[in-house]
Amino acid sequence: MELLVVGLDGLSYNMLERFDVDLPFLRRTREEGVSGHLTSVDTPTTIPAWTSFATGKDPGSHGVSNMLRQDADYEIGPSRPNATDAAIYDFLDDAVFVNLPASVGRVPAGENTHLVSAMLARDEADAVPDELKELDAYDDYVLDHDASLKVRPSKYLDHVLSISTARHRFAREAFETYQPRVGFVLFSTPDWAGHILSNLSTDRERRTFYATLVSLVDERAADLADLAENVVLMSDHGFEYKHTNVHLAEWLAERGYFVEEETDAGATDLAVRAAKAVASRSDRLYALIRRVHNHIMATEVGSSLASAASPRIDFPNSRAWQLRYGCVYVNDARFDHPTVDDPDALRREIRDGLRELTDEDGRRIFRDVLLPEEAYADPGPDAPDVIARPAPGFFPTTLWSPTGGVTSPTKNYEHRYRGIFAANGPLFAGGGETIEGMSIVDVLPTTLAALSEPLSPEFDGEARLDALADPAEPTVTDPVDLPRPRTREDALDGGARDGAVEDRLADLGYIE
Ligand SMILES: [Zn+2]
Known part of the structure; x- marks a missing residue:
């Protein structure tokens, strides 16, 4: 694999400092590569921010600015995934994306590219494409957590740890099976860990809880990175x-x-x-x-x-x-x-x-x-x-x-704007350099430039050449040659999906 991108939902340096958590793999990636804060979008929430990662556009352009949407008749429901803008899985051939939020219903235009969607999918069967259901690890794959377990934090901890373990196994098997050029996997755990902290009574408990969850993810990210020559670690927003x-x-x-x-x-x-x-x-x-x-x-x-x-x-x-x-x-x-x-x-x-x-x-x-x-x-x-x-x-x-x-x-x-970006490998600047003022909309253009792929003229973000080892000026695709977004035939079956998704967003406190 030439490049692995690991999403660490909601992770930020301040939380690691606050709870005195050392993540060896993140530390090594920063020490050897290039890193900095990564600014999220308005609003700094999971669905808008991952849509911005995927499209290189801000929510004004891709249209998903919140976890919720309101229709002309004032009805409020879960956001609908963007169906009209070319996304990372359209630009890249030979890629495997595991657990990319707000991508349900999309069929990659990239050749030999496979997409497992996440949040806004109805269930595992809705999120995982048929060919990936063949993987052994699919049986244990879990799309989302059961928020009702939060009332018993120790049980919730075990539950979330097992989700991360299963997601790692699934990603590893998918990468080994398809041998992609580019791989992506999102671990949601840092975000879930952040959201349960106020249910715990002491700072000691919070520290133990947070450290246990993010350490497992760091270790699993390190294991997957062994399959790749280059790695990017990033989050969609931070916590504070x-x-x-x-x-x-x-x-x-x-x-x-x-x-x-x-x-x-x-x-x-x-x-x-x-x-x-x-x-x-x-x-x-x-x-x-x-x-x-x-x-x-x-x-x-x-x-x-x-x-x-x-x-x-x-x-x-x-x-x-x-x-x-x-x-x-x-x-x-x-x-x-x-x-x-x-x-x-x-x-x-x-x-x-x-x-x-x-x-x-x-x-x-x-x-x-x-x-x-x-x-x-x-x-x-x-x-x-x-x-x-x-x-x-x-x-x-x-x-x-x-x-x-x-x-x-x-x-x-709760969420804050600043998350993390860290990249390491021969494609990226090294020696522990820091990058300033990077935004999540810059990640896709920067990644494409690193891979010597052309950029889209529609991107709101820019290729951050200062993050790259060999910063050649990227080429730009002619608008007529842009990949055309494709959606699944049943993608417009919004009603059935809305119900299941609504329940989960309510569990998470988005719908009040
Ligand atoms: Zn998030």
């Missing part, structure tokens, strides 16, 4: 400790941008309201409620508690709302019942208002608040209207504040 939750809904509702549906207050509503009333008066009780809340989030009760604590937005009668992760949509002509005459003016008004927001200590809540043309190279019609990038330590949730106000204290671990 969050001290403050941001409740954009409080600000948007107070200013009358959205109104709520009239509904009967059920038992959970009352419970949440009572909990909020108590919490607003006592820090200690608030901390307790928050811990219990985090603990049961993975259960059925937890998700109904969460949905009771989210605003029930009356979309047709509202002007603007947050979909998720700081992304605000304006009720303009994209929707069935537009209420906004001058969407541009409203976008600027909301952007400017959010820019000024500070917490009780006067700290800015957002590092930046952008319009789509400021965040993306060439935003399409599905792009959010306002993109609020949280400041470090702040996390935008869709929930009402348990204490009222736009911010509330939390102790949680």
Whole structure:
């Protein structure tokens, strides 16, 4: 294998430092090769970011800017995978991709290229193409984790370790069987590990848990790298400790941008309201409620508690709302019942208002608040209207504040923008050099340039020649010669897929 790319979902250097974890293979790759931070996209979440890796385009161009999407009739559901942009498995012949998120339904245009998709696939049979179902390791292959096991962390730990082990076995067998020129495998474990940390009670437990999970992945990545002359280790976003939750809904509702549906207050509503009333008066009780809340989030009760604590937005009668992760949509002509005459003016008004927001200590809540043309190279019609990038330590949730106000204290671990990039082998710069300012959209052009393959003129990212050993100026494909994206015949069977995917995103807390 000429090149192996190992995805380490959600891994970042700060988490390794925080928990004092040494990953020998990552360390060696950095010491001998070239490495740096890798900046994610808006929003810095798994589906948009891996789609950007695959296409070399930002979410404004590929259209998947969030874990969720909202249709013209205001229905909210899981994002749909991009079906229109040429992707890495179209550009490369003789390649094997194992567990690439948001690629379900796509058939590689690359010759002798095989694609196992991940998140947004219905199940293993949906994700794995028929020829790879023949592998012995397919029997134990697991697409996704069972989030309900999070209530018993030790059981969850074993579960996730066994998924990584099975994925490694599957990837190894696939690489040995097909002898590809380029291989890819994604280990989701660092992301799953990050998301369970707040369920654990002590830093010692967190350290043990985190170190155990990421060490196994590092060891398995090293084993696979033995099959390749060159290796790239990368993540789609990082993780960090969050001290403050941001409740954009409080600000948007107070200013009358959205109104709520009239509904009967059920038992959970009352419970949440009572909990909020108590919490607003006592820090200690608030901390307790928050811990219990985090603990049961993975259960059925937890998700109904969460949905009771989210605003029930009356979309047709509202002007603007947050979909998720700081992304605000304006009720303009994209929707069935537009209420906004001058969407541009409203976008600027909301952007400017959010820019000024500070917490009780006067700290800015957002590092930046952008319009789509400021965040993306060439935003399409599905792009959010306002993109609020949280400041470090702040996390935008869709929930009402348990204490009222736009911010509330939390102790949680969540996504941040900066992930990792590290590359080693004869194709890459060596000697422990660092690379600055690299973005996940640069990975595909850089990889193609390393392999002396032509670039697409459509890429938003650039080939980072400073990461390469032999930085020859890459050629660019004529637009008429670009590979044409292909989709499976049953790929439009979105309804059946949505149900299964929706359940899993709900388990992960994306749908609240
Ligand atoms: Zn991720």
